[in-house]
Amino acid sequence: MDKRYGLILIIFIVCIINLISIVDVSDVVGSASAECGDFIFSLPEGFTLYDSNPNQVLIRNSDGIEIYVYSKIDRADTYDAKIKEIESKGYTIISNGTIDVGGINVKSVYYNKTDDDHQNRSTFFFTKDNNRFRILVMDFNMANDKNKTIDYVSTIIDSLKVNYKK
Template structure:
C-alpha cells in the first residue's frame, strides 16, 4: 500500500473521531425556527410553535407567555392606530416608546387589559427588509417578565431573515 493511502486513511479516521466527539458533546443540534410569510426566525429558548400560517405565527412557553408574530401587516395597522385602539377600549397604558434592536427602531407599548397582572400585553411594531412586522406578547407578569419580553422580541428581530427557500 502506498504511503499516501495510509495518510488519507489516518486523516479520515481522525475526522470521523472528531465528528463523533463534537456530536456527543454538543447539547444543541440547532435552534427551532418558524416561517412567517417570506421570512424565517429562530424561536426564543423555551418556546414551542403552536400555530403558523402565511402571515402569522403563534409560539408559547411553559410559563404561558404567548408571542404572536405578524408579517406583511397592512399600512392601517400602525403604532398610532394601536395606541388609539388601546385608549378606546379603556385599557391602561403602562409604558410606551421606542427600543433600538440592532439599529432597528422598534415602537413598543405595554398595556394592561384589566387589573389582573396576567392580562398584560405588549405590542411591538418595526420594519425590517422593507417589510412591516408586529409582535404581540400576552399573558406575562409585568413586574417579573418585562425585560424578558424585550429579550424575546430582540431575539426574534435579530434572527429574522428572508427565507430564500421560497
C-alpha cells in the first residue's frame, strides 16, 4: 500500500473518532426559534412550537407548561387592566411586582384560578424595541416551577429581536 493511502486512512479514523466524541458530548443540537409578529425569539430548552398566529405563539414542554407570547398587544391590554380583570373574576393573586431582565423592566403577576396548584398562571408585560409584549405562562406548580418560569421568560426576552427577513 502506498504511503498516501495510509495517511488518508489515518485522517479518516481521526475524523470518525472526533465525530463520535462530538455526538457523545453534545446534548443540544441547536436552538429552535419562533416568529411572533415582526419579531423572532429562541425557544427555551425543552419547549416545542405548538401553535403560531401572526401576533401570538404557543409553546409547550413535556411537563405540560404552556407559554403564550403576544406581540402588538392592544393599548387597553395593560398590567393594571390585567390586575383588575384577575380581581373581578375572583382569582387569587399569589404575587406581583417588577423584575429586571437585561435592563428591561418586566411587570409580572402570579395568580391562581382554583385551589388546584397546577392551575397557576403568570402574566408578564414589557416593552422592547418600541413594541409592547405580553407573555402568559400556564399550568405550572408554583412551589417547584416559579423560578423556572422566570428563567423561561428571561430566555424569551433576552433572545427576542426584530425579524429583519420580514
